[in-house]
Amino acid sequence: MDKPKIAMYWCASCGGCEEATVDLAERILDLVKLVDIVFWPVALDFKIEDVEALPDGSIAASLINGGVRLTEHEHMVKLLRRKSRIVVAYGACSSWGGIPGLANVYDDGEFISRAYHEVPSLENPHKVTPQKTTAINGIELTLPEVLPRLLPLNRVIDVDYYVPGCPPTADVTWGAVQILLSGNLPPKGSVIGASEKSLCDECPLNETKPDKVLIQDLKRPYEVIADPEKCLLTQGLLCLGPATRGGCGALCVKARMPCTGCFGPLDRVSDYGAKAASFIASILDFQDEEAIEKVIDRLPDPVGTFYRYTLASSSLGGKARRK
């Protein structure tokens, strides 16, 4: 019998999800004994026409990372959906938009002028801008168009499972692969490979966290040297561990830096940023409004703090498109 076929593809991604897969290290050799990888541009030379030639539904699972930013991504994920029995949104960008989803706070027209007409290093007197079509040397070169907003994968195609993290760790990836290979699949829409509990549950500093955390100031990480033996939240550092799914092993906290939420929400939370912000609001220990305002002034970028990985999937949406 043929081995099951799997495909891996990147949309508006950084390649970190590819590296995370390569970090399976010797387990990759185990994996290729069990499956055939039929498409993986970072490492293998198969082209789009090789995917197009496969019968519909012939790929057992496609792992897709990166948010959908360009028309080309839209085309590719629809192609892979048609060819695949299971589609997995792999990583934060594919699941909720990720950091490139922060682009949604600006209207898309603002980008053109910044990148191609404004930055101080440009020499572009005629304001040349990349075009959908350029006629040159008797041929037409085309570029994919930018979509008005960056979209998480599930806003474009039907998604079966989610593997969280920016990027998912090798262990989380391996856990997800085991579930997919077992044939014993959880309900559609499940997050696979990671923990069902919050990050605090696996954090080495959790035992120093009181039942009810109360803080009177917010500290930005460059302002203080954190006590490495004490819950960062109790020291006024905005550690988002309580609102964030576990699974990474508290890597950032072990390096004495707060969790920024890259494993996203726990089950049954639809808007991660709102959950994280309301949690932080609930532990601010103040009576009067003036004091609260002063603390809020200490946090000039709530979007980048609470919605760093999830803005594109949030109820906030993004800035309206200019007419």
Add this chain to the structure above:
Amino acid sequence: MKEIVINPITRLEGHGKIIIVLDDEGNCKKAYLQIPEIRGFEKFAEGRHVEDMPQITSRICGVCPMAHHMASTKTLDDLFKVQPTIPAKKIREMVYNVFMLEDHALHVYFLGGPDFIVGPNAPKEQRNILGVVAKVGKEVGLKVIEMRKNLRKTNELIAGRTIHPVFGVPGGVSRPVSAQEAEEIKKLGDESVNFALFTLKVFKDIVLSNKEYVDLITSDAYTHKTYYMGLVDEKNRVNFYDGKLRVTSSSGKEFAKFDAHEYLEHMAEHVEPWTYVKFPFLKKVGWKGFVEGEDSGVMCVAPLARLNASDGMATPRAQEAYEEMFKTLGGKPVHYTLANHWARIVEMIYAAERLRELAYDPEITDPNIRNLPTATPEVGIGVDEAPRGTLIHHYETDARGVVKKANLLVATQHNSARMALSVDKAARSLIKGGKVDDGMLNMVEMAFRAYDPCHACGTHSLPGSMPFMIYLYDENGALLRTVKRNLP
């Protein structure tokens, strides 16, 4: 007229496609490397807490996240006017060399290496790491995989994470190195030097002993004479973490040497309508189009360029390998693009030796790892050498440390003009008389692959909805006419 499209180009970081235009005789008349990729970091950096930039900009590239994280952290030092403590600087440089070594090893064995180790014309199912393992044997394959794993585990230990590190703070690093960890890293340093020297041996045995490969490397199809740029120390030796930017001409003379703060005097970016990547060039020479030579501002960065732009390596075995490379290839500078593969291994040896030196430095375990900033932030510029070339970050903030403007000149970008030249020249040299097969197309891809490009890095920017403009060019590239829509 017939077109051949390679889509996507593979074994690189990021997206790209190649359009090969054939004339009526089936000869390649012109080939284009297009980068259909864009995300918008320079814009959405605005409004962010500046201390988050080392973690936000690392997401430009998950293959070289440490390069962005470090350039950004150094930008924070500059912005907050605070120097890292000496132990912190050593920890940063040590981790940086761990990263350079594992990243170069990725290219040698996973991305570029298969073209030589398995063969440029091998069936495409085999031109990959699995083919490499089959060729060199499982034992050697596992050794490579194990070495990269240990290097990346060490980065995770010290930097918090290997993909998207978190340890960079203005004035230092977030965690010290314990005495026990230092013992482990010393062992890793010893193994790393052996591993890098072993890699050089593999390269010599498989590539240099094969006349066909050497002829390919030195063939005109893969040769360009351009300027070269890289960071150098006070003795003009290659340095990845810090130094001055040095530019040498195609005849090997020093053309410029400057501090990153002066980058705007020396570098500018050109825009083309047919690709999202911008084309940096030497401002004092000027943009003369896609042409090589000393009158053209086209420059080259990354391993071969760094070696060409320096006077040597700061460690003994790397210096030996440096001298051997230049001697074998006919002296400095070397203009063969495919010699990047060799230069990359010379740099692996340097990274391993420098990592070992720092691991054995007693100060590496000093707990004094942070200087807390006190100045009000305003403007900062930081630089390092990413595996794929010179990387510059430049931020402006308000007094609360919120980013107002960001500009990023990213490694792969500096090579974008020369890469366009390379793909075009390789295609024109190889594709003749309508004869095209998969191996030949792979040999066209080898012309960009040698640079180890990262198009996610190259196109960190994002334009947005397309105003529409058609540029009509004649065969010499002169602009004939433009047709505009939705543009002011």
